[in-house]
Each structure stands twice: as structure tokens, then as C-alpha cells.
Amino acid sequence: xxxxxxxxxxxxxxxxxxxxxxxxxxxxxxxxxxxxxxxxxxxxxxxxxxxxxxxxxxxxxxxxxxxxxxxxxxxxxxxxxxxxxxxxxxxxxxxxxxxxxxxxx
Numbered sequence: 001x002x003x004x005x006x007x008x009x010x011x012x013x014x015x016x017x018x019x020x021x022x023x024x025x026x027x028x029x030x031x032x033x034x035x036x037x038x039x040x041x042x043x044x045x046x047x048x049x050x051x052x053x054x055x056x057x058x059x060x061x062x063x064x065x066x067x068x069x070x071x072x073x074x075x076x077x078x079x080x081x082x083x084x085x086x087x088x089x090x091x092x093x094x095x096x097x098x099x100x101x102x103x104x105x
Contacts, residue, residue, distance in 0.1 A: 033091035
């Protein structure tokens, strides 16, 4: 599955409304840890077709980053029917993989 780049809050809301299970990578283009975690997130997207994967550059979607209370990057959020059920903050590959496993089981 492809990771969809989200540019603003309205697009994010539309995708949440259309998809029950959503994993979101909040990142920034200047963030080294974000770049390191990008292939991990993409690999998870490839192996979990039942989840919609989104990527949000916090510098492009500042209103969304504020609404979601993003204070560190990368931040990964897992949403079920629009409600956050898990969050992983930082470049923590194993924690991200464990959260994905729990989210999809």
C-alpha cells in the first residue's frame, strides 16, 4: 500500500472519514530521525493493506500538527474510526512495529 502525503487539515479529516484504520507519520523534511524511519513506515504500509498510511509534513500542515499536539518528530499515531488508540514518539523502530502489530490484530 502507498503512503499518502497529506497537505492540510481538511484532507486529513476527509481521509479519516473514508478509512476506519489509519496510521500517520508526522514528520519534517529537515528531521534526520524522520528520514531514518521513513523506510520502516513504508515497509509497514506494504505489509498491512487493511490500514491507510498517511504522512504529514508538520511544516506544510502546521494547523494539523497543532491540532494533533505534535511536539516531537517523528510522531506516529494510530487511529481507529478517527480516535487515537496508540502513539509512538521518536525513531523507535521496534516500538512502531509492536504498535502496528497490536493495531492490526
